[in-house]
Structure formats: C-alpha cells, structure tokens
Amino acid sequence: MHVAVQTFQLSLPGCGSLKEKRMVVKSLRDRLRHRFNVAVAETGFQDVPARAQVTVAALGSERGLVERVLEKVDQFVEADGRFLVAAVKREFR
Secondary structure, eight states: OEEEEEEEEEEOTTOOSHHHHHHHHHHHHHHHHHHHOOEEEEEEOTTOTTEEEEEEEEEESSHHHHHHHHHHHHHHHHHOTTSEEEEEEEEEO
C-alpha cells in the first residue's frame, strides 16, 4: 500500500472575509473529492482570509498510480483561477 500526501499553500487575493475564503476552499475540497476520489482537508491558516493550506491524501496499491493521481490533482489546482498556488509539498509514506 502506498500513501502520498500533497499540501498546497494557496493565496486568495480576492477574499476579504473568512466567509468568502471558506466558500472557495469548500468548493475546491468538494471538487477534488468527487473528481479524483482523494481525501482533502483544510490544514492551516483557518483564520486568515487571504491564505489557505489544503492537504490532499491519496493511496493505492502501486506508487506510480498514486503519483499519477497527485499529478492530475496538481494540474487541476493550478488551473483553478480563484487563487494562486504559493507552494506545494509532496510526501510519500
């Protein structure tokens, strides 16, 4: 069993309130879960309106499969125009 965790540091320059930010983060979480069948959580900066940290976890029987899923997740997040990706960190466990 291979498990990978990918953390995104996001900048949300258009969000002026926590309510706006949470709408964007919830939408991203729901779309990632539905499209890629991964676990997703907001893991940092919960009280900062213009920043977010979102962590995605994927698991599979083959490392290559998990890597491909996270590559697609990465492309999907990068293509979303509602925020900027400031940093990405990937770990295998």
